[in-house]
Amino acid sequence: MGPYSEGIETGVQHREAFADPRVLAVLLVWLVATGVGVGALWRFSETPGEAAEAPLAWPAETGIPTTSGTPTLLVFVHSVCDGSRATLSVLDDVLEDARRPVSTHVVVESGTDSAEIVRRAREIVGVEVRVERDELEARRFGVHTAGQVLLYDERGVLRFSGGITLGRPRLGSSRGADHLRALLSGRASETVALARADVFGCDQRAVP
Helix, strand or coil, X not given: CCHHHHHHHHHHHHHHHHHCHHHHHHHHHHHHXXXXXXXXXXXXXXXXXXXXXXXXXXXXXXXXXXXXXXXXXXXXEECCCHHHHHHXXXXXXXXXXXXXXXXXXEEEECCCCCHXXXXXXXXXXXXXXXXXXXXXXXXXXXXXXXXXXXEECCCCEEEEEECCCCXXXXXXXXXXXXXXXXXXXXXXXXXXXXXXXXXXXXXXCCCC
């Protein structure tokens, strides 16, 4: 029997295997399971987290300092949330585009290993990093989701509340990042008292 004949025989065996109802059933189950898994991951990445219940005026009880005459930007991340890394990357880009000074504080809720996320935050020029383990400042500002960003103007009035990423943990231009860029460049309309955007990240209260 030559190679050509062996190839024909192998092809016939493969067709017979796929014609077996048991093989088809297993294949169908695998395809359905794969589709369900991909769909679940997509829905998770596109589902926003719980928005912050941030005070509309700068809270007197916070331990985070402000600079007179300068807006204050707060970014809350968690060391074990993948979305936090995306948030810091977008933050870096936004601050590079800023045309006005802003006092920026990254509040890192420390989990099992915070060294990497703290290092990444400290790489961003002009950012003060605050590491916590008790969510004290997160509670003071009503923050529930990692990736939450708050901007208070120079008068201590909340001007932006939301996230700056597209999803978990997707990079790219988002409505939140665009709002923040406009506010930090002076292009935002003063008639809009408070800009909001969905925040994508894990629940800080549910991670170790």
